Amino acid sequence: MKNSLFNQNDRDIYQLIQAFDNQRDRDILPRKYAKMRKNAFAFFRGTCHLFYRDLPVDSILNLAPVTWICGDLHLENFGAYKGDDRQIYFGINDFDEGVLAPCAWDIARLLTSIFLAVDSLLFTQSDAHTLAQIYLNSYTKALNAGRIREIVEDNARGMVADLLEDLHxxxxxxxxxxxxxxxxxxxxxxxxxxxxxxxxxxxxxxxxxxxxxxxxxxxxxxxxxxxxxxxxxxxxxxxxxxxxxxxxxxxxxxxxxxxxxxxxxxxxxxxxxxxxxxxxxENQATRVMRVQSLxxxxxxxxxxxxxxxxxxxxxxxxQPTQDKIELKPGKISLAELAQLIDTMGEVTAFAHLHGSGKSGAAIAQALIDFGGNVDWQQEVIIYANNYASQVQIDYQYFCQATQDL
Structure with a gap:
């Protein structure tokens, strides 16, 4: 796979971010940048546009089956919500960036978030590799099964079960x-x-x-x-x-x-x-609403x-039932995080399967076959790990550029 890492002299990170935010409220942007300076994971969450700008056009990830994706999948874009049927679910909870795209784009962004989040959670990079593999194993296992199920209180495990019970x-x-x-x-x-x-x-x-x-x-x-x-x-x-x-x-x-x-x-x-x-x-709000329904x-x-x-x-x-599991250092053990990420892998697979065959998405069998193919799995882990290193570099430059704001 082509290396996606850039020479920092080839681009001005702060300028790219400013250009993206050009139409945003100037009074609110300092709050956004303050949040992004908290750590590299927070910076990553605020720069989805950079992730896709940097994705190589010849990446093997682009050959994955096309389905409806979240687009901004990371560890803190999962949570509980009440559906229009008034049932409480655990799932992906942000579709502002949702589009029709290769399913591996969601996977790569989620895995990158794991490599970035472990530092702020006081775990090691070795732990990150283990967690990344847990997510991939859970995702591919759920795809291979070819069955869709929602995560609710009756079938939830660990911290997700506790969250849903508490919210209920x-x-x-x-x-x-x-x-x-x-x-x-x-x-x-x-x-x-x-x-x-x-x-x-x-x-x-x-x-x-x-x-x-x-x-x-x-x-x-x-x-x-x-x-x-x-x-x-x-x-x-x-x-x-x-x-x-x-x-x-x-x-x-x-x-x-x-x-x-x-x-x-x-x-x-x-x-x-x-x-x-x-x-x-019809408009962008319709896009976001429709992707969720798909x-x-x-x-x-x-x-x-x-x-x-x-x-x-x-x-x-x-909603009073819309909440997330707090990912704070000292508040979650490695075993708890592993079980949570295992559930996230299932949730991602269920979402991709649910959108299959709809409005241009690949059929479910294509996703099932993709789940059974091991060729891409190590590639996506390597890519996510390398890109997390690039995010760390970008984060440091961003902090330097905004230190006087």
Whole structure:
């Protein structure tokens, strides 16, 4: 395989990042860059576009069967969510970059994240190789079986089982209390200036009107009566995009209100590097919504694509059951992480299989055959390990370039 590592003199990492973020909110970008300076893994999460820019055109990874992929698969893009059938699932939870592409692209990005994350989790590179092999073994085993199953409380293991059990017991009122406060028996958002920020009266009015117009097309428009709106600061790679937290009436005040996430969707960062023809989406929010429906048995609750402010936005429920397993040093053992990554391998395979044969994706048999082929597996581990080293170099240059921000 062609080596993907670049001479640092051939490119200016900070300039590439700035060019990618050119249309983002300039007031929010310093927060994004501060998050990216935390460690190389955080930097990796905020630079999906660099990963695909660097992927060699003659890579064996490009020969893998084409299916619907997450595009930004890494260890922290898995979590629990409530489906539109109200069942709680564990799966991939971010499809902002989702496209039709070789399935190995997801695998390579996930494995790279393992090699980067072990440092911050205080494990060794030897551990990383073991974990990478566990993920690959789990992924290929699930592909070879050719059967799709969702991860739910009844079949989950280890930390995933604990997470789903804990979330099942959580109360909506407690979730609302974290982000809202009661004023005269009615809730309003807690504006902390960090995660939830106040917006102008004009923008408040515009958001309310957009939701109201869309709600008129729904079976129960009163459910979406807007009680309060704030600017939401969340994520890493998506920081700088327009995003709102919306409190709606739901099933009644004060403890049966709902919180909605209303997020601007931009073109996938994979798009410039795709040779596979993509469907002609109505807009980017429709793309993200559709990819989720292609790879999941039950898409997240209250998912909708809405035109707003000259762009397309994805509306979804911000759920008390939407949570991740914390990957913090000292909070997870190597054995626990191994079991978690084993589950992630299964989840990835199920998603790829679920999308097979749909809207241009390869049929399931092609994925099954791919899972049984060992030729590419060592190649992808070598690539991920080498690219993690490149990310470490890029991260150091980025920190130097932004140290005065």
């Amino acid at each position: 017991r959580r109360k909506r009122s407690a979730f609302l209390d974290e982000r809202t406060e009661l004023v005269d028996e009615h809730r309003q958002l807690k504006f902390d200036g960090e995660k939830i920020m106040e917006i102008s009266k004009d923008r408040d009015r515009q958001v309310r009107q957009a939701i109201s117009n869309w709600a008129k097309t729904q079976v129960n428009p009163d459910f979406f009566d807007v009680l309060d709106v704030g600017f939401r600061v969340a994520g890493t790679g998506s920081l700088g995009l327009d995003r709102y937290l919306i409190l709606v009436a739901g099933k009644g005040s004060p403890d049966r209100n709902y919180l909605l996430d209303f997020k601007q969707q931009s073109i996938s960062s994979l798009q410039p590097y795709l040779t596979i023809v993509q469907p002609e989406w 790879v999941r048995s039950a898409p997240p609750a209250l998912l909708a694509a809405i035109e707003f402010n000259g762009g397309s936005y994805l509306l979804r429920e911000l």
